[in-house]
Amino acid sequence: MAAKIIVACGSGIATSQTVANKVSKLLKDRGVDADVEAVDIHSLKHYIKSADAYISVVKVTEDYGIPVFNGVAFLTGMGQDEELDKLIEAIKDL
Amino acid sequence: MPSPDASLFKPELVFFDLEADDAPGLFDALYERLSPMGYVKGSWPEAIKEREANYPTGLLMPGAPIAIPHVDPEHIERPYIAVVKPPHPVTFEFMAGMGDPVAAELVINLGITREGGQVQVLQALMDLFGDAEAVADIMAQTTGEGMVSAIVSRFGE
Incomplete structure (x- = not known):
């Protein structure tokens, strides 16, 4: 089953959407099946369940x-590879 | 991914003369410019101050400390991207509390609407600011036209 990954920022449309697109592409490139969704911080409690x-x-x-993973790494690209490795490690056995 | 919408960048939206002691002061100064041009609503200054206080946007990129403040679409009249290079750096808290506050030398205010292509623009900007050589060129600009060209010409590289 595809892992479900939530990305949140204040509005759910700028920073989080950018990070979600990036993570989605990075996981696809590594052959990892996952649904990555951007949400606003106020809906987080609902989606995170x-x-x-x-x-x-x-x-x-x-x-x-x-x-929990560091979205700033994916946004800026700095420290991104390490964070991606950790993310894949966490979801690969689902 | 579709190309970022370069038309959101305009020389009239590049500011080199906004003096401010802190981020709220910078937002007030920016509002004085954006409001007459019809880009933002009257609710914008308070909304962006609160948003930046709760969800800060300072980033230490490889070429320069920057900030990318933005606010919910309801406070925006029409989509825009403003580029502010203040005469003196302005302190912004680091995004997500991931580091110390940054003395931002460039502030890029994303006027976000739901329909706009801001995701592509933000990704393109992040790629751009990861390139120290590109940032050096951007930081050396002294005119609105030069700034827009220095940013937009590198999109899609």
Whole structure:
């Protein structure tokens, strides 16, 4: 089954959408099957229940019970390869 | 991915003379320019200040410290991208609290609407600001036309 990955930012349409597109492409290039969806921070609580991983471009203060990844790395490309490796490691056995 | 919409960048939306002590001050100064041109609504200044306080947008890119403030579409009249190179750097908190505050030398305000191609633009900008040579050229610009050209000419490379 495809892993479900949620990306959140304040509006769900700029930063998170950019990161979601990027992660989606990176995972596809690595042959990993996943649904990556951008949501706004206020809808996060709703979406996160069914998600396998959370990529954040805002400060994370809560424990959501699923692995959390650094969205800024994917946005800027800095530290992206390491973060991608960690993400794939977390979802590959689903 | 479709090409980024280069038409969102305009010489009239490049500002070199916005003096500010902090990010809220910069937003006030920017509002004074954007509002008469019909890009933003009256609710914009407070909305973007609150948004930046809650979800900061400072980034330390390989070529320069920058910030990419933006706000929900309801405060935008029509889509735009403003490029501000203030005479003195302005402090922005690091996005997602991932680092120390950055002294932003360039501030790119994305006037986001749901229909606009801002995702492509933001990705293109991030690719661009990952290239130190491109950033050096951008930071050396002194005119609106030069700035737009320095950014837009590199899209799609």
